[in-house]
Amino acid sequence: MTTTATLTERYISATIRSLAPEVQDDVRAELEGSIADAIDARLDQGEAPAEAERAVLTELGDPGILAAGYADRPLHLIGPKYFLVYWRLLKVLLWIVPAFAFAGVVLGQLLDGAPTGTVIGTAVAATIGSIVHVGFWVTLVFFILERAGADTGVKWNVDQLPEPTQNGAGRADAIASIVFLALGVGAVFWDALLGFFPTGGAPIPILAPGLWPWGIAFFLALFIAEALLAVVVYAHRRWTIGAAVVNTLLAVVFAAWSLTLLVRGELLNPEFLSFVFTDNGVTDETMRILTVITGFCLVAFPAWDIVDGWIKTARARRS
Structure with missing residues (x-):
């Protein structure tokens, strides 16, 4: 005969199953204690046991997110530690690479004597391809840096503050x-x-x-x-x-x-x-x-x- 697992047991199992085996017992013990204390506090306020248990687990949230916190594992693609460097580099490359790809393909096609339709079609395809590749590869590199916890070596200091500009009106x-x-x-x-x-x-x-x-x-x-x-x-x-x-x-x-x-x-x-x-x-x-x-x-x-x-x-x- 089997017994039905309680909501608390199911919640704890869902939380620890993605953690390393050596920390699962400690996390289980910690969660059992904290959940029991929270339920007892609600019982003292007159809530029914089932309602108290459900409310406590709801407040704890998605067990996957809780597990990521225990494992110190990011759930975002590019986090705040790397995002500004990532975004600045991506914008610069998206300004430069597609433009040079378009110009280079147009020049190459013209030198090859290709008809106008072929020149335009090939250049547009190359430009779109360069945008896709820049976005994918830059994002992939920073995704790996995020997961590996590597240091990009980019440090901000006050010397990097931009000088006032006249926006070309000087x-x-x-x-x-x-x-x-x-x-x-x-x-x-x-x-x-x-x-x-x-x-x-x-x-x-x-x-x-x-x-x-x-x-x-x-x-x-x-x-x-x-x-x-x-x-x-x-x-x-x-x-x-x-x-x-x-x-x-x-x-x-x-x-x-x-x-x-x-x-x-x-x-x-x-x-x-x-x-x-x-x-x-x-x-x-x-x-x-x-x-x-x-x-x-x-x-x-x-x-x-x-x-x-x-x-x-x-x-x-x-x-």
């Missing part, structure tokens, strides 16, 4: 934009009048002569608009959504216009390309690769400028 940014404008204008006229490469004769400009005057005037207008935007941002002491939108429009116009000229063969001087590359034995395939790399840069730099503007806007709004 005087230095406005000055840098104006200097960049002056250098850009100077480089355009230097290229047209003096040239950057020794030819042994008349200078051969890098930019196509057909850009003068209206094409060059358009590019210079974009440079001036960028400089004026930096001055406006500095005057307001912060980036705004309006400034970020204008910055985005300027970057998109620059990328689209310059890329269109490059594809149509109207951006770079054919005479310059012949003098530097073709006449020195550079093949058509190599020229195609150089054109792809140039086009990639004409898109990548404006894209980063757009991202940077919106990041500064977000920081300004938070502050």
Whole structure:
């Protein structure tokens, strides 16, 4: 004949079954004593034995959680000891790795001469894959550190406190934009009048002569608009959504216009390309690769400028 185990016996068994054998008896004895004392206290207050037992065990909670406390075993994936280091590293990698994966795959596919649909599909798939891999492997590493109790070696101190930031709206940014404008204008006229490469004769400009005057005037207008935007941002002491939108429009116009000229063969001087590359034995395939790399840069730099503007806007709004 078998007897039905009481709720207390069932609770204690559920608690100790996942513990190491050498501590099970001690935990059993401790729980039996504490549960009995708690039940007796409720009985003294006039509760019925069955109700008192059920109430005490309910207050103790899930036996799995209680067992984890006895075993000093975490029930969370990443605990507070590691979470901030984990979260900061994950955010940095998610900013960097997918972007480089996307850019690298796009560049590789373009150099391989893949059609547009293939380039976009492959790049998107690689980007999604990189996000999944970064999230999985970083989480797995910190999961192992959490369970092993290892020390990451990262210690916080007051020297790590960030310096106050102007969110890209400081005087230095406005000055840098104006200097960049002056250098850009100077480089355009230097290229047209003096040239950057020794030819042994008349200078051969890098930019196509057909850009003068209206094409060059358009590019210079974009440079001036960028400089004026930096001055406006500095005057307001912060980036705004309006400034970020204008910055985005300027970057998109620059990328689209310059890329269109490059594809149509109207951006770079054919005479310059012949003098530097073709006449020195550079093949058509190599020229195609150089054109792809140039086009990639004409898109990548404006894209980063757009991202940077919106990041500064977000920081300004938070502050």
